Amino acid sequence: MNLLLLGAPGAGKGTQAKRLAEVLGLLHLSTGDLFRAHLSQGTPLGQTARRYMERGELVPDDVTLAMVFERLADPEGRAGFVLDGFPRNLAQAEAFAQRLAQSGQRLDLACYLRVADAVLVERLTGRRTCPQCQATYHLRYAPPREDERCDRCQVPLVQRPDDRPETVARRLAVYHAETAPLIAYYRAQGILREVDGEAPPEVVTERLLELVQEVGRTR
Numbered sequence: 695m696n697l698l699l700l701g702a703p704g705a706g707k708g709t710q711a712k713r714l715a716e717v718l719g720l721l722h723l724s725t726g727d728l729f730r731a732h733l734s735q736g737t738p739l740g741q742t743a744r745r746y747m748e749r750g751e752l753v754p755d756d757v758t759l760a761m762v763f764e765r766l767a768d769p770e771g772r773a774g775f776v777l778d779g780f781p782r783n784l785a786q787a788e789a790f791a792q793r794l795a796q797s798g799q800r801l802d803l804a805c806y807l808r809v810a811d812a813v814l815v816e817r818l819t820g821r822r823t824c825p826q827c828q829a830t831y832h833l834r835y836a837p838p839r840e841d842e843r844c845d846r847c848q849v850p851l852v853q854r855p856d857d858r859p860e861t862v863a864r865r866l867a868v869y870h871a872e873t874a875p876l877i878a879y880y881r882a883q884g885i886l887r888e889v890d891g892e893a894p895p896e897v898v899t900e901r902l903l904e905l906v907q908e909v910g911r912t913r
């Protein structure tokens with residue numbers, strides 16, 4: 695089973711992709727997480743990505759595609775994968791489709807997590823992360839027990855640089871211009887399903903699992 699989660703930054707793709715991958719035994723591939731790992735390890739790829747990420751722009755396609763294809767070749771992905779944050783534009787989607795076809799694979803399902811822009815802004819600007827264990831919090835919806843410190847590690851939480859209000863606005867504009875057209879692209883292929891991304895996270899997970907089952911039955 696190969697699926698991807700589509701939606702704006704802050705729609706819940708990361709949280710849901712992690713859960714689905716765990717429950718279904720699939721490889722979770724998040725391009726944002728991969729870029730952040732390169733960044734914190736100071737690799738050349740990380741240096742390149744930083745310039746774009748800080749501005750809320752997309753990292754160039756050739757860099758992104760090479761990184762994704764390398765990860766997809768990992769034997770961990772044999773049972774299938776859950777993509778999160780990729781593809782981000784039509785060129786990436788086309789290159790990815792070609793690559794899948796070459797290896798005799800296909801995409802089974804594209805789930806679009808629908809969330810209104812005002813909700814996205816609130817979710818992103820309130821998001822905080824533990825720099826040690828990577829646990830995520832939200833100042834309003836999932837606050838830590840003690841003032842902006844991780845419940846587990848007790849270290850001060852940090853804000854992702856690209857979750858600052860000015861960068862969030864740019865990321866949403868890039869999403870609408872470049873990524874949102876993928877909704878129509880996958881709908882035309884008959885593999886798009888829409889989910890209310892404003893529902894509580896457990897409800898979204900349940901709905902996604904139902905969709906995976908439905909698609910699994912008809913494959």
Ligand code: AMP
Nearest residue numbers: 725726746747751752753758779780782
């Ligand atoms: P995310 O964690 O998915 O919100 O991604 C954080 C940032 O990483 C984005 O704002 C982009 O700068 C970069 N990024 C993540 N995925 C992609 C992608 N598929 N193509 C280009 N840039 C990406």
